[in-house]
Amino acid sequence: MAPTLEERTTRDQIRRNWWLSLPALAILTVAAIGPLLVVLVYSFLTPGEYGNVEWKFSTEGWTSVFVTKDIFDETWKLADAHMTIFWRSVKLSLITTGLTLLVGFPTAWFIATREPRAKALWLFLITIPFWTNLLIRTFAINQIIRTEGLLNTGLLKLGIISTPLQITYTDTAVLIGMVYVYLPLMVLPLFASIDRFDMRLLEAGYDLYASRAQVLRRVILPLVKPGIVAGSILVFIPCLGAYVTPRILGGGKLMMIGNFIELQFGQGRNWPLGAAISILLLIIVSIALVFYVRAINGENRDA
Amino acid sequence: MTENAAIEARNVSKHFGQGDGVVRALDDVSVAIRQGEFFTLLGPSGCGKTTLLRMIAGFESPTSGEIRLNGEPITHLPPNKRPVNTVFQSYALFPHLSVAQNIAFGLEMLGKPRAEIDARVQKMLALVRLEQLAGRKVSQMSGGQQQRVALARALAPQPKVLLLDEPLSALDLKLRKEMQSELKRLQRETGITFIFVTHDQEEALTMSDRIAVMSAGRIQQMGTPREIYTQPVNRFVAGFIGETNFLSAEVRDGQATLPGGITLPVRARNGQTTLAVRPELMRIVAAGTPAALPATVADAVYFGTDSHVHARLADGAEVVVRVQSGADGASIPAAGSAVGLAIAPGALQVLED
Numbered sequence: 001m002a003p004t005l006e007e008r009t010t011r012d013q014i015r016r017n018w019w020l021s022l023p024a025l026a027i028l029t030v031a032a033i034g035p036l037l038v039v040l041v042y043s044f045l046t047p048g049e050y051g052n053v054e055w056k057f058s059t060e061g062w063t064s065v066f067v068t069k070d071i072f073d074e075t076w077k078l079a080d081a082h083m084t085i086f087w088r089s090v091k092l093s094l095i096t097t098g099l100t101l102l103v104g105f106p107t108a109w110f111i112a113t114r115e116p117r118a119k120a121l122w123l124f125l126i127t128i129p130f131w132t133n134l135l136i137r138t139f140a141i142n143q144i145i146r147t148e149g150l151l152n153t154g155l156l157k158l159g160i161i162s163t164p165l166q167i168t169y170t171d172t173a174v175l176i177g178m179v180y181v182y183l184p185l186m187v188l189p190l191f192a193s194i195d196r197f198d199m200r201l202l203e204a205g206y207d208l209y210a211s212r213a214q215v216l217r218r219v220i221l222p223l224v225k226p227g228i229v230a231g232s233i234l235v236f237i238p239c240l241g242a243y244v245t246p247r248i249l250g251g252g253k254l255m256m257i258g259n260f261i262e263l264q265f266g267q268g269r270n271w272p273l274g275a276a277i278s279i280l281l282l283i284i285v286s287i288a289l290v291f292y293v294r295a296i297n298g299e300n301r302d303a
Numbered sequence: 304m305t306e307n308a309a310i311e312a313r314n315v316s317k318h319f320g321q322g323d324g325v326v327r328a329l330d331d332v333s334v335a336i337r338q339g340e341f342f343t344l345l346g347p348s349g350c351g352k353t354t355l356l357r358m359i360a361g362f363e364s365p366t367s368g369e370i371r372l373n374g375e376p377i378t379h380l381p382p383n384k385r386p387v388n389t390v391f392q393s394y395a396l397f398p399h400l401s402v403a404q405n406i407a408f409g410l411e412m413l414g415k416p417r418a419e420i421d422a423r424v425q426k427m428l429a430l431v432r433l434e435q436l437a438g439r440k441v442s443q444m445s446g447g448q449q450q451r452v453a454l455a456r457a458l459a460p461q462p463k464v465l466l467l468d469e470p471l472s473a474l475d476l477k478l479r480k481e482m483q484s485e486l487k488r489l490q491r492e493t494g495i496t497f498i499f500v501t502h503d504q505e506e507a508l509t510m511s512d513r514i515a516v517m518s519a520g521r522i523q524q525m526g527t528p529r530e531i532y533t534q535p536v537n538r539f540v541a542g543f544i545g546e547t548n549f550l551s552a553e554v555r556d557g558q559a560t561l562p563g564g565i566t567l568p569v570r571a572r573n574g575q576t577t578l579a580v581r582p583e584l585m586r587i588v589a590a591g592t593p594a595a596l597p598a599t600v601a602d603a604v605y606f607g608t609d610s611h612v613h614a615r616l617a618d619g620a621e622v623v624v625r626v627q628s629g630a631d632g633a634s635i636p637a638a639g640s641a642v643g644l645a646i647a648p649g650a651l652q653v654l655e656d
Contacts, residue, residue, distance in 0.1 A: 203362055204395035206382040208409035209460065218408075222399045 036282075043275035051269045061272025065280060082260070082277075089256040090284075092171060092246075093239035096178040097232050100186035103179070104231065108190035113199070123191065126184050134181065138248045141177050142168060145249075169251035177245040182238065186231040193227025225295070233292045237285050257281050308335040308371070309464050309496040310359055315368030317354055317520075328354045329365070330520040336464075336498060337513075341490050343499045345507040346517035347543070352500045355517075356466050359498065360389050372463060383412070388457035389466040392473070394449050396441040402452050403428070403437040409460040427455040430489065447478045454489065464496045471506065483510055504544045508532060516540050537655045541579040548585070548622035550578045550596075550651075559651070563597040563617035567646065571653040582625040584650035587612060587636060588643040595643030598622070603635045610635050614644065 003011070043061045045053040068079045111122040129137060144150045145167040152164040167173050197220065205215035221228070243258035252259065257277065264274030317329040329351045336342045344352035357363045358370060361382030370378045377385055388409065397405050406427050410420045428434045431451040436444065441452055450470060457465055467486075471479045487510055490497045501507055507514050508528040515525045516539075524531060524540045535541035538549065552559040552569070554576050559569040561578075569578065588595050598614035601621065612624045612635060624644060626635060636642050 198393075198395070198398075200391060200393055200395045201397060203382070204389075204391060204397070205408075206362075207360060207387075207389045208456070209383045209412035210408075211383060211412075214412060219397060 039275045039278050043272050043279055045272050047270045047272050049269075051265070051271060053271050058272065061270075061276040064270075064273050065276050085255050085257060085260050088171070088254065089240055089242075089258075092174055092178065092256065093236050093242075095175060096182060096239045097186075097236045099175070099179045100183050100235050101190075101228065101232065104183055104186035104190050105228075107183075108187050108194050108227075111187075111191050112194040112197070119195075123188075126187050129181075129184060134244050135248075137181065138177055138245055141180055142173075142248060145173055145176060168249060169253065171250070171254060173249040174246045174254060174256070177249040178239055178242060181245060182235040185234040185238070189230035189234060190224065190227045193224040193230075197223055229292055229295045233288060236288060240285065241281060307338050309338045309340070309373060310334075310336040310498065311371040311374075312355065312358070313369045313371070315355070315358065315365045315370065317351070317358070317363065318366045327520045329358075331368075332517075332520070332522055334515055334522060334525065336496060339494050339496055341487070341497045341499065341510060341512045343501060343507040343511035343514045344517055345501055345504060345514050345543075347502055350517040351520040352502075352517050353468060356389075356468055356498060356500050359464070360387055360466050361385050386460075386463045387466060388460060388462040389468060390450075390453045390457045390470045392469045394453040394470075396449055396452055396456070398440070398442050400441070401437065402433060402439050402441060402444075405441060405452055406455045406459050408456065413460060423459055427459045430458070430492070431455045431485075446474055447482065450474065450482060451485075454486075458489070458493060458495070462495065464498060467497060467499045469500055469502070471501070472503075479506075486510065508544070516543060518543070533652075535579060535652060535654065538577060538579075541652065541654060546582050546623060547579045548582060549654075550580065550616070550620070550622070551618065552576055552578050561596060562620065565594055565596060567594065567651060569651055569653055577654045579652040579654055580622075580646055580650050582611065582623040584647040585622070585624045586645045586647070587614075587624055587626060588645045590641040590643050592643040592645060595645045596622075598642055598644050600636045600638050600640050600642055602638055605635075612636070614642065 042053050044057055044059065046056040046058045046060070048054050064079065065082060066079055067076045069075070070077055107126075111119055111126070114122060142149070146152075147164045147166065147168070151167070152161075155161045156164065167176070201219050201223070202215055205219045210218060240256075241258050242256055243262060246254060246256040246259055247262075250256070250259075255263070261274045261277050261281070264270045264277065268274070312332055312334050315329055315332045316327065319326040319328060332351070332355060334355075344355060346352045354363060358365055361377070361380060361384075364379060368378075369376055372385070372387065397408065400408065403424050406424045407420050410423055415423075424437075425434075428437055431454055433448065433451055433455065436448065441449060444452065450473075453470070470486075471482050474482060483506060486497070486499075499507075499510065508531075511528055513525065513527055514531050516523045516531060518539050524536045526534075531540065532544055535544060535547070541547040541549070550561055552561050552575075554560075554569060554571045554573050556573070557568055557570065558566045559571065559576070559578065560566050590597060596616060598616050600612060600614050602613040604611045604613075607628065609628055610626045612626055613621055614624060615621055622644070
């Protein structure tokens, strides 16, 4: 259909007023693209002896992400340690996303089905953790799960366990921490989706012979999918780059990509490698975002 | 009566709350709806008609009483186990599915084979005349089209009983008229028992085989549209269905003394009683005519096909008389003039009150 006069006028107006976005563009260029370019350039330089970089072109930063040279026989081997860290990051991020979805969905459903005033209160409660520093919250989690912490003391007192559980400095600890930290990011978009869901469709589903499970799968999930996708992306991406949580609850040994990058810029004194991994992380996140946009567009095309 | 009932409610009550604050949404309602009948539950909002419908659908369970489908008790069966489908007031179509997918939903849940589902969907699309729009998203359709999809979706699984919860209330007048005859046609063609809920008395009169008029959680009267209109049993039914004039009368030995002193024969017990008479069953005659109510014309409103003449009786009560417009432009008595109101034989209805 040809654009109407109104549509054409609106479009012309938008085109004429492009200069209004100049300040935003300037800030984005300097503050977002600038540093990224620096990181990209650094990834192709040679590491300096005491950190920093020497202005000499090298691809070693990138190759050493994937392969390492054996110090004895000088053969190239796959960088197992790096791959382990990448894999752990992706794995923990996926599990965290899954767990927050599992916990967040009933939570969001509960909030969305309350009275309007109760709804506002519950949403407010969900956002309370944002008011406290992440570092402090993570230490607080540590107080709960450490050997002499609340959880172990409680379980011991109740006689459920006889020896304290070793949770800190394990993947489980990192998972608990990340699920706790990122849960609100899952609940909020899920809530937005479920809140828009027409509850009368449930009755229509039951009336047409669907069981509860079928109503969930055939009616609820397809309609709240945008919320699930948005929540999953919002949890998965920061999880992948998580630094504080694995640093404190993983004890620095069970590294994720974030900690590994920090190591290269700190003790490792290998800035090009750190820069290369940073860019790699960015690429992984971008791929995840492409999937997200695809899913959302698919949704709109269907609707 | 009970053997061939498609749906039977026996002494069904539904109470919300407890103690003094108890709300009786349904108060000891018994009704038997026959196989293949177009049955209407008619009443103002809050009269319990929707509650009764939702109970038959399985969305609510009665506080006491029993619901039977073809003689089998279904009182505590969940909605997805009842061979009963609903057309919702809001239609409640699945927005993520196409027209055909919406219609197929119930059949898929019943686990019918694909070929059978496809054939049935085609048949339903033809039945509601939407063959061209099978692949369309329901969100892109007009209200009338959505209504047809909702009907097709509810009819597709061939329910024993189709429940319709004020399905026409969201449509404009012209479309509503169209859908009324469409619904009648669908009911004739499918032979399915329809239970129709509405607050629109005209809709109920034109479409139903039988009507149950409900108020305050009780069935006030049950019968054919003609029975309900011509022989209302109480003030509520008489007032809710069509326009009615109420006359207070003193009855003695089969003779009712009406305002103005005239007497007419009625079949009622002795004492003070209320009589009802429809506006179209009274005629304006010359003042002083025997057996005509003396009255004074207060006002007349012209409606095209007829005029409504408002007249005041001797006791001060106001009544309305409908005067059909004649080809000659029959004259309407001027305001303030004294007239007589002749009542057609048998037009006086004694109300239980």
